[in-house]
Amino acid sequence: MTNAATPNLDAFWMPFTANRQFKGSPRLLVAAKDMHFTAADGRTILDGTAGLWCVNLGHSRERINTAVARQIRELEFAPTFQMAHPLPFELAARLVKHMPGDIEHVFFTNSGSESVDTALKIAIAYHRARGEAARTRLIGREKGYHGVGFGGISVGGLGNNRKNFGPLLPGVDHLPHTFDLEHNAFTRGVPDWGTHLAEVLERIVALHDASTIAAVIVEPVQGSAGVILPPHGYLQKLREICTKYGIVLIFDEVITGFGRLGTPFGAQYFDVLPDMITTAKGITNGAVPMGAVFVRKHIHDAFMDAGLPDNAIELFHGYTYSGHPVACAAALAALDIYEQEGLFTRAAEMAPYWEDAAHGLRGEPNVIDIRNIGLVAAVELSSRPERAGTRAYEVFTRCFERGVLVRQTGDTIALSPPLIVEKPHIDQIFTTLAEAIRAVG
Numbered sequence: 001m002t003n004a005a006t007p008n009l010d011a012f013w014m015p016f017t018a019n020r021q022f023k024g025s026p027r028l029l030v031a032a033k034d035m036h037f038t039a040a041d042g043r044t045i046l047d048g049t050a051g052l053w054c055v056n057l058g059h060s061r062e063r064i065n066t067a068v069a070r071q072i073r074e075l076e077f078a079p080t081f082q083m084a085h086p087l088p089f090e091l092a093a094r095l096v097k098h099m100p101g102d103i104e105h106v107f108f109t110n111s112g113s114e115s116v117d118t119a120l121k122i123a124i125a126y127h128r129a130r131g132e133a134a135r136t137r138l139i140g141r142e143k144g145y146h147g148v149g150f151g152g153i154s155v156g157g158l159g160n161n162r163k164n165f166g167p168l169l170p171g172v173d174h175l176p177h178t179f180d181l182e183h184n185a186f187t188r189g190v191p192d193w194g195t196h197l198a199e200v201l202e203r204i205v206a207l208h209d210a211s212t213i214a215a216v217i218v219e220p221v222q223g224s225a226g227v228i229l230p231p232h233g234y235l236q237k238l239r240e241i242c243t244k245y246g247i248v249l250i251f252d253e254v255i256t257g258f259g260r261l262g263t264p265f266g267a268q269y270f271d272v273l274p275d276m277i278t279t280a281k282g283i284t285n286g287a288v289p290m291g292a293v294f295v296r297k298h299i300h301d302a303f304m305d306a307g308l309p310d311n312a313i314e315l316f317h318g319y320t321y322s323g324h325p326v327a328c329a330a331a332l333a334a335l336d337i338y339e340q341e342g343l344f345t346r347a348a349e350m351a352p353y354w355e356d357a358a359h360g361l362r363g364e365p366n367v368i369d370i371r372n373i374g375l376v377a378a379v380e381l382s383s384r385p386e387r388a389g390t391r392a393y394e395v396f397t398r399c400f401e402r403g404v405l406v407r408q409t410g411d412t413i414a415l416s417p418p419l420i421v422e423k424p425h426i427d428q429i430f431t432t433l434a435e436a437i438r439a440v441g
C-alpha cells in the first residue's frame with residue numbers, strides 16, 4: 001500500500017520483518033487515534049494488537065501528548081548518574097503503589113530487553129552482595145521471549161531468536177514450556193493440565209545444586225510465542241521451589257503488566273509474588289520508549305546494606321536514558337489515565353465478552369486451538385505441510401486489507417486490543433478474522 005508520499009524504503013533495515021517481502025508490498029501507518037490507525041491510503045484500521053502490545057490506553061491520548069510537549073520544552077534531558085531531576089522519583093513512588101507485596105523499588109530502562117538484562121544482572125549481583133558468588137546460573141523456559149539482548153536470548157526459548165547468535169551466555173538451563181494441544185486445546189482461560197511441569201525445576205536444582213542458581217525468569221503468560229498460558233497452580237509451584245532454594249524469581253511482565261490481564265500486573269492476577277518484575281511497553285502507552293524493573297525490598301536492601309562506604313556505587317549498571325525526563329512525563333500522564341479511567345482493571349470487565357467472541361471461532365476451517373486470558377487471545381491454525389506460517393500470514397494480510405490489525409507469529413494469530421476496547425470493536429475483530437480464516441483456507 002503506497003501513495004505519492006511513500007518514502008524510499010531501502011535504507012531502513014526493519015526489525016523482525018521479512019524486509020524483501022515487506023518492501024515489495026508495504027503496509028504503512030501514518031496516523032492513529034483511540035482504537036484506530038490510519039493507513040497511508042487513508043483507510044481506517046481497527047487496532048486489535050494495541051500496536052505491539054503497548055498502546056493500552058488507546059492511541060494519541062491528549063494528556064500524554066501535552067505532558068510530553070510541555071516536558072520537552074522545559075527539561076529535555078538531565079543525567080541520572082550522580083545527578084537527577086525530580087520526575088523519576090515521583091514516577092517510581094507512584095508506580096510502586098500499584099505493585100503487590102513489598103515491591104518497593106524501581107530501576108528505569110528504555111525497553112523490555114534492557115529491563116530483562118538489568119533484572120538478570122541484579123539477580124546475580126544480589127547473591128554476590130550476600131556472599132553467594134557461586135550463584136550465577138540462570139533458568140529460563142522453552143518458548144520464552146525476553147527481548148533481544150544477549151541475556152534475554154540466552155534465557156529465552158525461541159529457536160529462531162537464538163540460533164544465529166551464539167555463543168550465548170553459559171550456565172543457562174530451560175524449563176519445559178506448557179503448550180500442549182492434546183490436553184489443553186480450546187481451554188477457556190488457564191488450563192488444568194501441566195502444573196506438574198513446574199516440578200522440573202526441582203530436577204534442575206538437583207542437577208546443578210541450588211548454590212549455583214541465581215534466578216528463574218518466566219513470562220506469567222508467554223506472549224510472543226503465541227499466548228501460552230500457565231496451568232493452574234504452575235506459577236505458585238515455581239514460587240514455592242524458588243523460595244525453598246533461595247532462587248530469585250523474575251516475572252517478565254512486559255506484556256502482562258499494566259492492566260492486560262485485568263489486574264495491574266500478572267503477579268496480582270495469579271496471586272504470586274515474584275522477587276522482580278520486568279516491564280516496558282504500557283508504562284508510557286508506547287508514546288516514548290521506557291522500561292522499568294520492579295524490585296522487592298530485600299533485594300534492594302542487600303545492595304544498600306552491603307557494608308560499603310557511603311561514596312561507593314552499589315550497582316555498576318545504568319543507561320544514559322534511565323529515568324529520561326520525557327519518558328517520565330509520558331509515564332506519569334499514562335498513570336493518571338490508568339488510575340482515573342480504571343484501566344488497570346477494565347480487562348476483567350471485558351474478559352467474558354472477549355472470551356465468548358474468541359471461542360466463537362471454534363469450528364472455523366483449520367482452527368486447532370483458541371486460548372484467552374484478560375484482553376488477550378490467540379487463534380492457532382494448522383500449518384500447511386512444508387509451509388509453516390504462510391496460512392496465518394495470509395490471514396494477517398487479509399485482515400489488514402479489511403481494516404483490522406491482528407498479529408501473526410508462526411501459524412498463530414494473537415490479539416491484544418487497547419484496554420479501552422468496546423463490544424462493537426470486539427465483534428468487528430472476530431468477524432473480520434473469521435471471514436479471513438475462511439477465505440484463506
Ligand SMILES: Cc1ncc(COP(=O)(O)O)c(C=O)c1O
Nearest residue numbers: 111112113145146147252254280
Ligand atoms: C515478555 C517480553 N519481554 C521482553 C520484551 C522485549 O521488549 P522490547 O522489544 O521493548 O525490548 C518483550 C517484547 O515483546 C516481551 O514480550
